[in-house]
Amino acid sequence: MSRTPIIAGNWKMFKTGAEASAFIAEAKAAVAAVSGVEAVVCAPFTALPALVESTRGTAIAVGAQNMHWEANGAFTGEVSGPMLVDLGVKYVILGHSERRQYFAETDETVNKKTKAALSYGLIPIVCVGEKLEEREAGSTKDVCRVQTLGALEGLSAEQVASLVIAYEPIWAIGTGKSSTAADANEVIAYIRSVVAEAFGADAAAKVRIQYGGSVKPENVREYLGASDIDGALVGGASLQPNSYVALVEGARA
Numbered sequence: 001m002s003r004t005p006i007i008a009g010n011w012k013m014f015k016t017g018a019e020a021s022a023f024i025a026e027a028k029a030a031v032a033a034v035s036g037v038e039a040v041v042c043a044p045f046t047a048l049p050a051l052v053e054s055t056r057g058t059a060i061a062v063g064a065q066n067m068h069w070e071a072n073g074a075f076t077g078e079v080s081g082p083m084l085v086d087l088g089v090k091y092v093i094l095g096h097s098e099r100r101q102y103f104a105e106t107d108e109t110v111n112k113k114t115k116a117a118l119s120y121g122l123i124p125i126v127c128v129g130e131k132l133e134e135r136e137a138g139s140t141k142d143v144c145r146v147q148t149l150g151a152l153e154g155l156s157a158e159q160v161a162s163l164v165i166a167y168e169p170i171w172a173i174g175t176g177k178s179s180t181a182a183d184a185n186e187v188i189a190y191i192r193s194v195v196a197e198a199f200g201a202d203a204a205a206k207v208r209i210q211y212g213g214s215v216k217p218e219n220v221r222e223y224l225g226a227s228d229i230d231g232a233l234v235g236g237a238s239l240q241p242n243s244y245v246a247l248v249e250g251a252r253a
């Protein structure tokens with residue numbers, strides 16, 4: 001089963017609309033020249049309209065970094081799936097460790113958001129991953145199992161096959177300490193086996209699972225060369241157009 005590799009930049013809380021447009025103007029031609037790789041940029045809500053506009057007709061898709069599970073309601077400060085669809089957004093990152101750590105995101109809320117996103121036709125990028133103390137205690141796989149099953153609970157095999165999972169060991173995010181490709185591949189293969197058990201072999205063979213955590217142009221090929229790693233969710237190294245383009249180029253088979 002061949003899965004199209006996916007490089008998703010997660011800009012976190014960086015870039016205005018004007019900066020997003022300038023980034024796309026600089027990156028779009030080089031990204032269009034790369035075939036066989038899906039390129040995504042996930043921006044803050046306020047930059048999404050400019051990003052959608054500037055990526056129109058390009059090979060770069062747009063993602064958000066969070067959403068609420070309700071379509072609308074009295075939820076001050078929140079943004080819903082239909083609002084993202086209305087803008088032209090295609091992907092949405094859900095359950096990023098920074099949301100879990102600083103904004104009380106739980107497996108239950110990630111599950112609600114994942115179901116809602118799929119119901120509106122958005123493609124979730126569901127994040128899972130262990131903390132340093134969990135890795136040191138030898139519970140990496142248990143943590144990933146619980147988070148994966150929690151996020152995907154109640155979905156159909158077809159829905160699971162259509163989404164993206166990002167394995168991000170928290171200790172490797174923004175620290176310069178990346179998991180080795182072999183270690184990341186082992187955990188990702190395990191996550192795929194958890195998906196197989198719960199949703200069947202076909203869904204497991206189709207679901208794309210990215211690695212995230214200090215991925216850079218210099219190491220992206222190593223990760224993408226591993227059997228079960230289907231792409232990368234990249235923070236810091238996705239902020240500059242030349243570095244982002246190099247990541248997309250590096251993911252080419």
Ligand SMILES: O=C[C@H](O)COP(=O)(O)O
Pocket residue numbers: 010096168172173174175176212213214215233234235236237
């Ligand atoms: O979503 C991206 C990850 O948090 C990784 O961030 P990083 O590439 O800056 O380590």
